[in-house]
Amino acid sequence: MVILRASFFCRIASFTSIAKYERIADACHLSDKMPQRDVSSWNRLITGYAKTGDLENARLVFDGMPERDVVSWTALISGYDQYGFSSDALKLFSRMVFSGVKPNQVTLVSTLSACARLLSVNQAKQVHAYSIGTGFESSIFAANALINAYAKCGSLEDARQMFDKMPERDVVSWCTMMGGYAENQLGKKAMDLYCKMTKDYVKQNHVSLITVLTTCGSLAALVQGKMVHAQVVRTGFHMNSVVGNAVVDMYTKCGAMREAHRLFDKMFGSDIVSWTTMMVGFVQNGYSEEALKLYKKLLWTDVKPDPFTFASILGACANLIMLELGKQLHAHVIGTGHEMSVSAASSLVTMYSKCGNIDNAAQVFDKINCKNLISWNAMIAGYAHNGNGEEALQLLEMMLETNIKPNHITFLGILSACSHAGLVDEGCYYFDMMRRENNISLTSNHYGCMIDLLGRAGRMYQVEDIVNNMPIEPDASLWQTLLGVCSIHGNVELGERAAKNLIQLEPKNSSAYALMSNVYAAAGRWKDVAKVRKMMKDRGLKTLPGCSWIQVKNWVYTFLAEDTSTPLPEEIYANDNDIEIG
Structure with a gap:
C-alpha cells in the first residue's frame, strides 16, 4: 500500500512537470494511467489546456470533473479571457458565483479583464460590488484591475474614485490611471498625475516613463517631454531599448526631428522598432525623402524590416508619388514573406492608390485574406482619391455584409468619394447614416466634405444651413473649404464670413486672401479685389509659388517657380525652350 501511494505521488509530480511545460498529450497519457485522480490533477490538466489555447478540451475536462474548487473555475475563466472569449469568461464567472464557490483575487482580475475587453x-x-462584499476591494491587486477596467470602458470618474480611495498604491496603480487618461485623450490629466507621482516620491519604472512619454507626444508637449527625458537619464532607463524608443517617438511627435535623430544615432544596438519609429517620424513630419534614406541605411545592417517598417516606408513613397520605387518595395515585401501582413498590404493599397494605379491597389486588396477595418478604409479612400465614387460605395456595402462596423474614417472616405464623383444625393444619405445608424461623432473634416460636395453642386442654401447649424467649432480647414466654394459661385456674404474666421485662426495664411480675392472677382467687384491684394502686400504675404516634380532613377526632384536652389539651375533653365507640353 505504501508503494502504491508513493507511486501515485510520483505520477502526480511527473504530471505536474509535463503540464507545466505544455506537453499536453504526454500529460493526458500519464493522467489516464493514474490509479486515482484528485481535484489538483484535474486542475493542472485544465490549466495546461487553457495556456495552450485548447479551450474546448479545457472545458470538456472542467465539465467532467466530479468536484471543482476555486482553482478549477479560475483556470478556465483566465483561459477564456486570455484568448479573447470574454463573454464566455463572464458567463462562467456568474455560474461560479451562483454555485457558491467564492472567487479569489486572480478570478476577479481575469473577470475584470474580460469586462474591459467587452467595454462593459x-x-x-x-x-466591483462583489469585490466589496468579499473584502477584495482593499487589495492592491484587485483595485488596480478595477481601475484598468473602468478606464478601458471610458468611465474615468469611477477609475479615479477607485484610485483616490486606495489606502496604498504601487507603481502599477499610478501607471494604470495615467494610461487610462492617455488612452481617453485626457493627456493634461495624465501629466498632472505624473507630477503628483514624482512629488510623492513614487519610484519610477519603465512603464510609468513610457506612459508619460507617450502622453507628452500626444500633446506635443516638448518642454515637458525633455524634462521626462532627463528623468529617464537620471534613473538609468535610457539603456532600456523600449524606453529609448519611447523617447525618440516623443520627439518625433513633437516635431523635434533633430533631437530625435541625434538620440537615434546614439542608441546602442538599435532594433527594428527604433528604425521604424524614426522612419514614421520623418514621414509624419513631412520628411519623406529622409525616411527613404534611412531605409536604405537599414538595408546595410543585420536588422530585418517588419510589416510596420514597410507600412511607414510605403507611406513615404505614397507622399512622394514614387510608383516605381513603390513597386520595388512591393517585391521586397513579398521577398521577406510579409505579403500576408494586413499592415503591409493595406499600406500597399494606399501607395498604389495615391500613385494613381488603382488597379494594382485593388489587386493587392483582393488578395488580403483577413481584411480588417484598416484594409477596407484604405481601399475606399483609394477609390475616393481616384474619383471612383461608385466603386467606393459598392465596397462599403460589401464591407457592411462582412459585419465590420465602419468608423469615422470610413465615412470620411465615402463623403470624399461622393464629392469627387458628384454623387450628391448618395453623399447626403451616408452623411445622415453616420448619425442615425452608427452613432459616429461628426468632425470638422466630415462637415468640410459635405460643404465641398454641396458647393460643387451649387446648393449654396444647404451649405449655409450646415455652417449655421454645426454643433462643433469649425477649424481653419473647414473655413478654407467654404471660402473655396464661395469663390466658385461668387457668394460674397458667406465668403467674407469664411475669410474673416480663417484669417483670425491663421493670420499668415496667404490662401485666405487669394481665395477672397477670387470671390470678389467672381462677383465682378474689382475694387475689392485690389483692396485684398494691397492688404496682402502691406502685411508682407505672398501666394505660394507653383510647384512641379519629376522622378528620375527612383528619386523625386522638386521645382518651384523661379527656384535656383535645384542642382544645375543654369543648365535646367537653359533647356526651358526645348520642353514640349503635350
Whole structure:
C-alpha cells in the first residue's frame, strides 16, 4: 500500500512537470494511467489546456470533473479571457458565483479583464460590488484591475474614485490611471498625475516613463517631454531599448526631428522598432525623402524590416508619388514573406492608390485574406482619391455584409468619394447614416466634405444651413473649404464670413486672401479685389509659388517657380525652350 501511494505521488509530480511545460498529450497519457485522480490533477490538466489555447478540451475536462474548487473555475475563466472569449469568461464567472464557490483575487482580475475587453462598464460595476462584499476591494491587486477596467470602458470618474480611495498604491496603480487618461485623450490629466507621482516620491519604472512619454507626444508637449527625458537619464532607463524608443517617438511627435535623430544615432544596438519609429517620424513630419534614406541605411545592417517598417516606408513613397520605387518595395515585401501582413498590404493599397494605379491597389486588396477595418478604409479612400465614387460605395456595402462596423474614417472616405464623383444625393444619405445608424461623432473634416460636395453642386442654401447649424467649432480647414466654394459661385456674404474666421485662426495664411480675392472677382467687384491684394502686400504675404516634380532613377526632384536652389539651375533653365507640353 505504501508503494502504491508513493507511486501515485510520483505520477502526480511527473504530471505536474509535463503540464507545466505544455506537453499536453504526454500529460493526458500519464493522467489516464493514474490509479486515482484528485481535484489538483484535474486542475493542472485544465490549466495546461487553457495556456495552450485548447479551450474546448479545457472545458470538456472542467465539465467532467466530479468536484471543482476555486482553482478549477479560475483556470478556465483566465483561459477564456486570455484568448479573447470574454463573454464566455463572464458567463462562467456568474455560474461560479451562483454555485457558491467564492472567487479569489486572480478570478476577479481575469473577470475584470474580460469586462474591459467587452467595454462593459455595467458588468465591471457588478464585479466591483462583489469585490466589496468579499473584502477584495482593499487589495492592491484587485483595485488596480478595477481601475484598468473602468478606464478601458471610458468611465474615468469611477477609475479615479477607485484610485483616490486606495489606502496604498504601487507603481502599477499610478501607471494604470495615467494610461487610462492617455488612452481617453485626457493627456493634461495624465501629466498632472505624473507630477503628483514624482512629488510623492513614487519610484519610477519603465512603464510609468513610457506612459508619460507617450502622453507628452500626444500633446506635443516638448518642454515637458525633455524634462521626462532627463528623468529617464537620471534613473538609468535610457539603456532600456523600449524606453529609448519611447523617447525618440516623443520627439518625433513633437516635431523635434533633430533631437530625435541625434538620440537615434546614439542608441546602442538599435532594433527594428527604433528604425521604424524614426522612419514614421520623418514621414509624419513631412520628411519623406529622409525616411527613404534611412531605409536604405537599414538595408546595410543585420536588422530585418517588419510589416510596420514597410507600412511607414510605403507611406513615404505614397507622399512622394514614387510608383516605381513603390513597386520595388512591393517585391521586397513579398521577398521577406510579409505579403500576408494586413499592415503591409493595406499600406500597399494606399501607395498604389495615391500613385494613381488603382488597379494594382485593388489587386493587392483582393488578395488580403483577413481584411480588417484598416484594409477596407484604405481601399475606399483609394477609390475616393481616384474619383471612383461608385466603386467606393459598392465596397462599403460589401464591407457592411462582412459585419465590420465602419468608423469615422470610413465615412470620411465615402463623403470624399461622393464629392469627387458628384454623387450628391448618395453623399447626403451616408452623411445622415453616420448619425442615425452608427452613432459616429461628426468632425470638422466630415462637415468640410459635405460643404465641398454641396458647393460643387451649387446648393449654396444647404451649405449655409450646415455652417449655421454645426454643433462643433469649425477649424481653419473647414473655413478654407467654404471660402473655396464661395469663390466658385461668387457668394460674397458667406465668403467674407469664411475669410474673416480663417484669417483670425491663421493670420499668415496667404490662401485666405487669394481665395477672397477670387470671390470678389467672381462677383465682378474689382475694387475689392485690389483692396485684398494691397492688404496682402502691406502685411508682407505672398501666394505660394507653383510647384512641379519629376522622378528620375527612383528619386523625386522638386521645382518651384523661379527656384535656383535645384542642382544645375543654369543648365535646367537653359533647356526651358526645348520642353514640349503635350
